Amino acid sequence: MDYLPVFLDLKSKNILIIGAGDIALNKIKILLSCKAIINIISQDVSLEIQDLIKNKKIFWISKEFKISFLENMFLVIAATNNTKLNKKIFEICNKNRILVNVVDDKSRCSFIFPSIINRSPIIVAISSAGKAPVLLRLLRKKIESMLPIKFGNIAKIAGKWREIVKNNFSNILERKNFWEKLFNSIFIQYVINGQEKKAISILKNMIKRPNTLIGEVILVGAGPGNSDLLTLRAVQVMQDADVVLYDNLISKDILNFIRRDAKCIYVGKKAGIKSITQKKIIKLLIFLAKEGKKVVRLKGGDPFIFGRGGEELEALKNANINVQVVPGITAGIGISAYSGIPLTHRDYAQGVIFITGHKCFNNVLNNWSVLSDSSYTLVIYMASLKASEISKQLILNGRLQSTPVAIISQGTTIKQKVTIGRLDEIDKIFKLTISPSLLIIGDVVSLHKKLTWFKDSTLF
Incomplete structure (x- = not known):
């Protein structure tokens, strides 16, 4: 490992930034989100940074760099075009054991900024140690797409209820099992959809009755055939499923997105060929959900366009089964x-x-x-x-x-x-x-x- 990944608490800590251009602005925005005290040294200041200074969000302390400005600084960022100055700042900081980052000069960095996916309080930081920034960007996009914007709210709710859960389950293994069960239930989707009251209701019920099985059925549209046309949400759900009931028009490429240990059950119907009835499919969905399983009903196209999704949803609702619908691109x-x-x-x-x-x-x-x-x-x-x-x-x-x-x-x-x-x-x-x-x-x-x-x- 070239670098040790650590998370720094920068609240109310003094940060010094030398330079006030666009690159410096990007660093300032990140540091402001961490509630750091930001001090600027620069001859010229961009308009955006001027606004931050006027609003007293950051402080412009000088136009010229002096060694005395390093006093009480937690870390330093050099973002200037002056290579001699950048070198001097790096050497002084290194000598005084102050964390320093010279932008775009990996050899003069005692720390580097990772690529950040912010779902606060959940933070994901990734790095290629400066070796493949374009690859890093692609990886970041993939991870961001897997984590919905409200994903951090799951951790916030868990944090608020942590002590209550601890008081109800004295055994560490019981607590671990509780959280695993909760995070594998529809609780997650309720939070992501902004239905926090329903999510907390699920949490409370699980505290009262920890052995209660909480299953759900998710109707998923697999699109018109090409696996590239699956929605991101469809892929996420398929990879979480315990059981998948799939139709005749689902290709092998699409089935490959299902997690390896999930049970796949073919329930396809073809014109003129004897096959499983719709009533039996609905009964099977209800049975599996009542066993506490996360069940995906995978349909070609969209569930609500000639996919009998309405019938299945109605029957599941009547049976008090937790349900979700993931639309697909209709044929x-x-x-x-x-x-x-x-x-x-x-x-x-x-x-x-x-x-x-x-x-x-x-x-x-x-x-x-x-x-x-x-x-x-x-x-x-x-x-x-x-x-x-x-x-x-x-x-x-x-x-x-x-x-x-x-x-x-x-x-x-x-x-x-x-x-x-x-x-x-x-x-x-x-x-x-x-x-x-x-x-x-x-x-x-x-x-x-x-x-x-x-x-x-x-x-x-």
Whole structure:
């Protein structure tokens, strides 16, 4: 290890900064957040630093550096363009055992500033010892994305209740188990969502009944197929899950994001093939949650767009199960974007309608006059089984036979295939495509040739 990572208490401690440019300003902002007393030495002072001086947040003590200014200083930062002065400051500080940092000169630093992720009171500091700053920036972004802004509030609440928990659990192992159980429960999500009253209610219940099992179900949208389109929240939840119930359209790449020791249960349904019923899926979700498990219900696209998420959420609520919903990019939006087909365009379509073809004719009355309005783009999920009927009804109700259509199979993946044709050719086109597929009908489809960017298309 080139450096020992330590956290310094700088409250009310004197810090000396020589220089008052942009680099110095960045250091000042960090040090102010630590409630340090900041003293500036510089010939010239930037406008932002002038404002801080006027508001007495920092102190401008001189234009020229003198050795006497080092008295009572806890640490020193040299941020000047004068290499001779920087060298002199470093040597004097080193001799007097004062922590010193010469900006952008690693050889003249007795300490360095790490890259900081601030979720106070939780602070994450990372460093490459000055060897790979760009790599460090990328790593910082990844860690920041994993820690929600309100993550620090979890530690604040835990701090307030620490003594109470200690009084209720005299055994160290019991206390450890309590905190582990709490931090693996929905308590965390309530805090992150700003629902602190609900979070504290969970905490209180766990103190009263520490052996009570607190499970939850999280409905997660996995997006249209490409694992790159998973939301950050979806990945976080999948890596925390004890059990994952996943659908037919979930790829192996997406399943790889699930933590290794989680149990994965396939509950996919495919048209025309016998499979597990929706009632059984709901019963299984409730059973697993009541066992105290964190259960993820992983669905293709978005749970609330033809994903039966509403039914599952309603049943879980009725069973008093803790629930969350993580939206996903629905197939209609994701696949159309990867096909270069804008669903709305001021010159072609004033709106878009999403429908499912699976139950288009099973005792469900569609308003065909609305669906046949050429000013709307029509996006149809699961259209293959009823393709000819859909085409027939739309033409009967006013859509032109020549209306452009696109059938996209395995959208957003490397196997994506876009077939372009006419409304009166839908049935024939579907015979040449494979599932899963999405049907887009409307004048915006004519933009595909010009706007395509992901994969080439096939003209029927």
